[in-house]
Amino acid sequence: xxxxxxxxxxxxxxxxxxxxxxxxxxxxxxxxxxxxxxxxxxxxxxxxxxxxxxxxxxxxxxxxxxxxxxxxxxxxxxxxxxxxxxxxxxxxxxxxxxxxxxxxxxxxxxxxxxxxxxxxxxxxxxxxxxxxxxxxxxxxxxxxxxxxxxxxxxxxxxxxxxxxxxxxxxxxxxxxxxxxxxxxxxxxxxxxxxxxxxxxxxxxxxxxxxxxxxxxxxxxxxxxxxxxxxxxxxxx
Amino acid sequence: xxxxxxxxxxxxxxxxxxxxxxxxxxxxxxxxxxxxxxxxxxxxxxxxxxxxxxxxxxxxxxxxxxxxxxxxxxxxxxxxxxxxxxxxxxxxxxxxxxxxxxxxxxxxxxxxxxxxxxxxxxxxxxxxxxxxxxxxxxxxxxxxxxxxxxxxxxxxxxxxxxxxxxxxxxxxxxxxxxxxxxxxxxxxxxxxxxxxxxxxxxxxxxxxxxxxxxxxxxxxxxxxxxxxxxxxxxxxxxxxxxxxxxxxxxxxxxxxxxxxxxxxxxxxxxxxxxxxxxxxxxxxxxxxxxxxxxxxxxxxxxxxxxxxxxxxxxxxxxxxxxxxxxxxxxxxxxxxxxxxxxxxxxxxxxxxxxxxxxxxxxxxxxxxxxxxxxxxxxxxxxxxxxxxxxxxxxxxxxxxxxx
Ligand SMILES: Nc1ncnc2c1ncn2[C@@H]1O[C@H](COP(=O)(O)OP(=O)(O)O)[C@@H](O)[C@H]1O
Ligand SMILES: [Mg+2]
Numbered sequence: 346x347x348x349x350x351x352x353x354x355x356x357x358x359x360x361x362x363x364x365x366x367x368x369x370x371x372x373x374x375x376x377x378x379x380x381x382x383x384x385x386x387x388x389x390x391x392x393x394x395x396x397x398x399x400x401x402x403x404x405x406x407x408x409x410x411x412x413x414x415x416x417x418x419x420x421x422x423x424x425x426x427x428x429x430x431x432x433x434x435x436x437x438x439x440x441x442x443x444x445x446x447x448x449x450x451x452x453x454x455x456x457x458x459x460x461x462x463x464x465x466x467x468x469x470x471x472x473x474x475x476x477x478x479x480x481x482x483x484x485x486x487x488x489x490x491x492x493x494x495x496x497x498x499x500x501x502x503x504x505x506x507x508x509x510x511x512x513x514x515x516x517x518x519x520x521x522x523x524x525x526x527x528x529x530x531x532x533x534x535x536x537x538x539x540x541x542x543x544x545x546x547x548x549x550x551x552x553x554x555x556x557x558x559x560x561x562x563x564x565x566x567x568x569x570x571x572x573x574x575x576x577x578x579x580x581x
Numbered sequence: 582x583x584x585x586x587x588x589x590x591x592x593x594x595x596x597x598x599x600x601x602x603x604x605x606x607x608x609x610x611x612x613x614x615x616x617x618x619x620x621x622x623x624x625x626x627x628x629x630x631x632x633x634x635x636x637x638x639x640x641x642x643x644x645x646x647x648x649x650x651x652x653x654x655x656x657x658x659x660x661x662x663x664x665x666x667x668x669x670x671x672x673x674x675x676x677x678x679x680x681x682x683x684x685x686x687x688x689x690x691x692x693x694x695x696x697x698x699x700x701x702x703x704x705x706x707x708x709x710x711x712x713x714x715x716x717x718x719x720x721x722x723x724x725x726x727x728x729x730x731x732x733x734x735x736x737x738x739x740x741x742x743x744x745x746x747x748x749x750x751x752x753x754x755x756x757x758x759x760x761x762x763x764x765x766x767x768x769x770x771x772x773x774x775x776x777x778x779x780x781x782x783x784x785x786x787x788x789x790x791x792x793x794x795x796x797x798x799x800x801x802x803x804x805x806x807x808x809x810x811x812x813x814x815x816x817x818x819x820x821x822x823x824x825x826x827x828x829x830x831x832x833x834x835x836x837x838x839x840x841x842x843x844x845x846x847x848x849x850x851x852x853x854x855x856x857x858x859x860x861x862x863x864x865x866x867x868x869x870x871x872x873x874x875x876x877x878x879x880x881x882x883x884x885x886x887x888x889x890x891x892x893x894x895x896x897x898x899x900x901x902x903x904x905x906x907x908x909x910x911x912x913x914x915x916x917x918x919x920x921x922x923x924x925x926x927x928x929x930x931x932x933x934x935x936x937x938x939x940x941x942x943x944x945x946x947x948x949x950x951x952x953x954x955x956x957x958x959x960x961x962x963x964x965x966x967x968x969x970x971x972x973x974x975x976x977x978x979x980x981x982x983x984x
Binding site: 406409411412432435436437438439440442443444446448450452453454455459463464466467468469495511512 | 584588603884
């Protein structure tokens with residue numbers, strides 16, 4: 346199955362085939378994704394781009410196991426996803442994925458370090474390991490000095506970097522990011538993108554990022570263009 | 582796979598952070614309401630337990646002592662009570678005995694008269710089993726050689742602020758002469774030597790004469806209608822009963838509790854009231870917790886969605902809310918107990934409630950406190966479960982991006 350779907354090489358980490366997602370709204374059907382077939386290679390930094398409403402988030406949600414496709418197949422790291430139970434999907438996300446959302450989405454009651462190590466704790470790591478890995482992750486995003494700060498004491502860019510550190514804590518196979526810079530000023534945005542670029546270059550982190558900023562295209566390895574829920578060769 | 586221990590640890594961590602770093606005002610208010618719900622749950626029970634306790638103490642101290650030995654079936658008197666007393670007096674824990682005659686009599690004073698029970702005692706013995714000798718509000722207690730002298734309770738005397746003024750003798754004082762007609766027809770005049778008040782409506786309707794006097798009235802000697810036995814502990818009456826039987830006491834032996842029918846009557850009438858206030862208390866506590874947790878899950882809707890998205894199991898999230906609810910309930914119970922012990926109990930010791938069984942203060946029974954706390958904690962756990970369970974039912978995408 347993996348071989349069949351991995352069309353351009355053995356090191357495919359995500360492969361989809363005819364992936365569709367249809368929303369039913371009353372009597373209307375909205376096809377947010379229409380028969381998408383694509384591969385993402387291990388170690389790739391890929392951007393999903395397209396106009397608003399073109400299905401970028403929907404695609405990311407299917408690949409990130411946050412939603413269930415109406416039709417089609419997804420194979421991630423050799424695992425056929427449709428065969429997984431809800432509990433196994435949750436476990437899969439904890440162990441193999443990292444997420445960065447548009448909203449900073451960190452818990453206001455916890456310090457930066459605690460926010461970062463929560464997923465490690467859920468994985469069963471000891472307090473010592475949690476703190477050590479958490480500090481390592483904070484170092485990757487350049488925030489070791491902010492470890493004991495609560496979110497309200499940090500800027501938006503810093504909070505987003507905490508969210509990135511949290512996404513990295515369990516050494517994910519894939520880092521998903523949905524418009525991670527949309528709420529940030531241009532300086533912070535630049536920092537985040539460069540951070541992604543460095544992570545990908547230095548550690549081979551696979552990153553799949555939704556963005557609508559055209560200039561982001563220059564920084565990534567590859568752009569997957571979407572239009573009306575379909576992969577297109579090039580947006581005009 | 583994730584162990585249960587890990588899950589509990591994460592749940593506890595989340596709960597701890599939400600409480601410790603969340604809104605202090607909300608936490609304080611929640612705990613206060615839980616404390617008031619707990620006090621509400623405990624109060625009627627404590628009053629009732631206090632009434633029961635006061636009644637027990639009164640029945641033992643002023644009416645029947647701990648154990649009553651009565652004539653065997655078919656007999657009117659215990660013959661040679663001294664021989665019975667000899668058998669039991671050396672049993673460890675027995676600290677006093679009083680053999681006494683009991684008879685019905687009509688007591689008359691001027692135009693008033695009524696039927697009461699008269700006990701005839703050896704005053705020295707009586708002091709070992711009863712507190713009545715210490716409860717004189719007027720005059721003195723009996724002496725061994727007194728004849729034609731009587732001690733009466735304030736409900737017989739009247740005019741001393743009793744509850745049964747209408748059936749009393751209407752205001753007898755020490756030195757007055759009353760006429761007593763015994764059940765066997767003997768009629769004698771007695772000087773009232775003293776009036777006592779035990780605070781207990783039942784023992785205040787007794788009259789006492791000396792053993793010597795009663796034997797001359799009844800024309801018998803060396804007999805007793807009952808022997809009261811005082812023990813140094815309460816609640817071990819059955820053990821003493823068995824020991825007495827083994828020592829050859831053939832008479833009818835009964836613990837004080839069989840005479841305390843009033844307590845059973847009280848229990849029944851208060852059970853319904855107790856159940857009602859209990860139900861209201863649990864409901865108030867449950868609804869409070871439900872609202873607090875509900876508001877928290879609604880305001881954290883997106884964060885809950887994010888937690889689930891990054892791989893935190895629903896059960897961990899639900900349990901973290903149950904932990905919070907249980908924490909509030911436990912704190913509420915502790916705060917409630919503090920309110921009870923630090924404020925209410927001392928208040929009622931200073932200002933006791935006056936009931937026919939005497940002054941009543943709050944009695945916080947361990948069993949009542951434990952069952953009420955457990956009930957409160959369980960209703961809180963359920964009230965914490967429902968909204969958080971509801972919150973993790975919706976899809977992750979709805980939770981994060983829904984409206
Ligand atoms: N929950 C939903 N219910 C109905 N329609 C939806 C829902 N989510 C997305 N859509 C529709 O699917 C299409 C793609 O949405 P989305 O993937 O969010 O686009 P993008 O992220 O590219 O802006 C849009 O037409 C949107 O209105
Ligand atoms: Mg989008």
